[in-house]
Amino acid sequence: MREPINIETDDNKLIDAFIEGNENAFNYIVLKYQKKVYRIIRRIVLNHDDTNDILQEVFIKLYNSMSEYRRESRLFTYLYRIAVNHSLNHIRKAKKNKACIVQINDDIHDLSSTNPGIEEELEKKEKIKIVEKALKSLPEKQRLVFILRFYDNLSYEEIGEILNISKGGLKANYFHAVKKIQKIITDERQ
Template sequence: MSLNNDSSNEKNLVLALIAGEEDAYRRIINTYRKPVLRLCNGFTGSSEDAEDLAQDIFIEVFNSINKFKARSSLSTWIYRIAVNKSLNYIRDRKKRKYEMYSPSGDMDNDSHQADSPDYRLMQKDHAYALHNAIDSLPAAQRTAFILNKYDDLKYAEIAEIMNTSISSVESLLFRAKRNLQKRLHDYYRKNLK
């Protein structure tokens, strides 16, 4: 999703949100549901957890809208709330429950192989490995990686959300990928031989 900078529309939308207009809530959810859910999928590794978390994020957005000072675009501000809530959610979730992992999206429907128990088991193994590896990354690397890979955001957009420079984002992503690859390699060596 590209970050929306249409300032006059955004200003009107913010005013409508402050006034508590339901139509404005619906517009925000329609625009940001998918990006926020993708981000939550990246952080939680579970479609059920992602949906609960996304609902909490939107409620937080609507309850905090009077704190929005328009120093950044509305989408940047929403992403910041989403990242903070996700990091807190993960921190609070003491024990990961990947055995209950439920692949999100159309994972089960995109191939004739999806009916095969072996295929489904293999997908679960890989999802488990991937999310264990993502989870083991330091918070900044994890955030940059998820914003880049799950939400397809550009370096400049990630830099704005994370309040850092583009070169820092490049460095974070480089280290995140190297670390992720190493963790996945270790996992395969131990478990999938």
């Protein structure tokens, strides 16, 4: 008798179950990783609508390529790699950086309308604007390293795997990203 599966089941077992025809296994994978993958995409493309599209594409790609997944890396690393590649392709194609700022500001406006304290919300809005500007000013590699390390708490080994680069120098990349962000934040606040 097959072992029952749930969201806590090991990734490899979920994949095996899916390959054997258990569609629920895919549902559990989505539920398990949707928030993490959403965040990584959102930080790269910066607005919710694009993130939503890319996130769905990432999981659809996983659904279609699950049988080809070789398990050389962990499932979430594989998912992150798909997410990063899709997000970068999206940015390169659309070149929507300016539109992204507008979208983010709109999102923030929506949030502020539901919360009390207009001044506090304006301050948050300003902070986000500065951080987004700083992140956008980073070279692509530094930006991705910063996002994966700072926000997603990934190890340098995992970052190297996701970005398909050697881990040597990733720590330095991270440090330089922080220093550049620091400079922009300092300049903007003065």
